[in-house]
Amino acid sequence: MAFPRLPLACLFLLAALGACAPVERPSVSVAPVERRQAVTILVSIDGFRPDYLKRGVTPHLSALAAGGVEAAMRPSFPTKTFPNHWAIVTGERPDHSGIVANKMEDASRPGEIFTMASDDPYWWKEAEPIWVTAEKAGVRTATLFWPGSNVAWGASKASTWPYALTGGTRPSDWAQFNQEISGVQRVNGVLDLLRRPAGIRPRFLTLYFDAVDTAGHIHGPDATETASAVQEVDGQIGMLVDGLRALGQPANLIILSDHGMVRKSSEQVVAMDKVANPADYRIVESGPYASMEARPGHEAALEAALLKPQAHMQCWRKGDIPARFHYGTHRRIPPYFCLGETGWTIQPTAPARPFVGGDHGWDDQAPEMQALFIANGPAFDIRFRPPADFANVDVYPLLARLLGIAALPGDGDPAVLAGLVKH
Secondary structure, eight states, X not given: OOOOOOOHHHHHHHHHTTOSOOOOOOOOOOOOOOOOOOEEEEEEETTOOGGGGGSSOOHHHHHHHHTSEEEEEBOOSSOOHHHHHHHHHHSOOHHHHXXXXXXXXXXXXXXXXXXXXXXXXXXXXXXXXHHHHHHHTTOOEEEESOTTTTSOBTOEEOSSTTOOEESXXXXXXXXXXXXXXXXXXXXXXXXXXXXSOGGGOOSEEEEEEOHHHHHHHHXXXXXXXXXXXXXXXXXXXXXHHHHHHHHTOOEEEEEEOSOOOEEEETTSEEEGGGTSOGGGEEEEEOBSEEEEEEOTTOHHHHHHHHSSOBTTEEEEEGGGSOGGGOOSOSTTSOSEEEEEOTTOEEESSOOSSOOEEEEOOSOTTSGGGOEEEEEESTTBOTTOOXXXXXXXGGHHHHHHHHHTOOOOSSXXXXXXXXXXXXX
C-alpha cells in the first residue's frame, strides 16, 4: 500500500507544531552474553626447569606464577618424558603404569620394541588416563598434544594388516603428534576448540610444547638457544591467556613440566664395555641410566663386574633398586639397572667425538631434575603452598577434583594438593 506524499513545506510545518507521530524503530534482539563454565587446561612444557623462571625471559609465566601458586615438583623415576607424562595423567608411577621407559621391551611381545612412536594400546593398557575416565563420566576432552593421547585406550589391535582396532576410547578431539606443528598453531587449535558451541566444547584440554626440551638436549640447559626457546614458549603461553580473555573463557590452568635438564658432555661418560665384557650382556636402554640383561649363562660374570663400587654410577639387580625410586617390580624393567651420577651418561662405548648438550633421566631427587608446577585460575586458593617435594602423581587426583569426576585409586595422594582448590 502506497502512502500519499506530502509537500515538503507541510512536513516542516507538521514537525514544528509537534503533529508528527513518533517514528517506530524496528526492535533488535540482542543475544545474551554467554556465561561460560570454567574449563581445565593442563599444559606441559617438556624439559622446563623451575629455575628457568628466574632468567628474565618469562613475563607471562612469571605473572601466572605470581598471581597463582608456583612450586618445584618431583618427577617420577626414571625422569624420562613418556613415563612422567603418563604418571601425571594416570596417577600411577612407571612401575605401576607399565610405561617404564621411553624405550622398552616386553617378553610377551618378542621382537617388539616400544618407542615414543608406539601407539599399540597393548603397551598402554595398565593405567587409565584422566581423559578416558572423564569421557566415561560424560566430560568432553581434547588434546593438543600429550604423550599417549593418540592411543585408543583399551582397544585391541589386529596382528595383521590393516591392523584394525576394536573398541577403545580416545579424547573426543585429538591429533597425531607432529613436531612441525608450531606452538602458535597448537595454541590456536586450543582456542578454536573453545570457540565451539557449548554442546561440543571440551571441558578438559591438554596442550604440549616440546621446544624447550629439544633446545636443552641440543645445546644444554644454560645455553642462550635454550633461553630463546623458553622465551618463545612463554610468548605462546601469553597468546593462550590473551585468547582466553578475548573469549571470556575462565580457565583453571595447570602448567607443568615432566622433568628438568642437566648439562652433559663427552668428558663425563661411563663406557660400559670398559666395565663389563660385552659378551656378557645386552643393553636395552642407555644414557643417564642403562638397563640391560645378561646373555644366557653369563649372569654370574655380569654381576661380578657390575655389582661392585663403580666410578660415577651405581648398579643393581632389578629387585635391589632402592625403594625410594619406586621402581623395579614391573616385568618390562630389565634384570640389571645402572644409574649414572648426575651429569654422567652411560654409553655402550666411549664417545667417538667430543659433544656437549643436555639430558634427563637421573635421580628424581636431583635438584636439576625437578619439574615446574604453576596453578592459576578461579578454582585455586593462591594462599596455598604445596608441601616441599610433592610428587607429580599427586596432580591426577587434583585434575579429577577440578573435573568433578571420581579419581581411580593409584599412587597419587588426594590430600597433598587438596588445599589448592577453594572450598
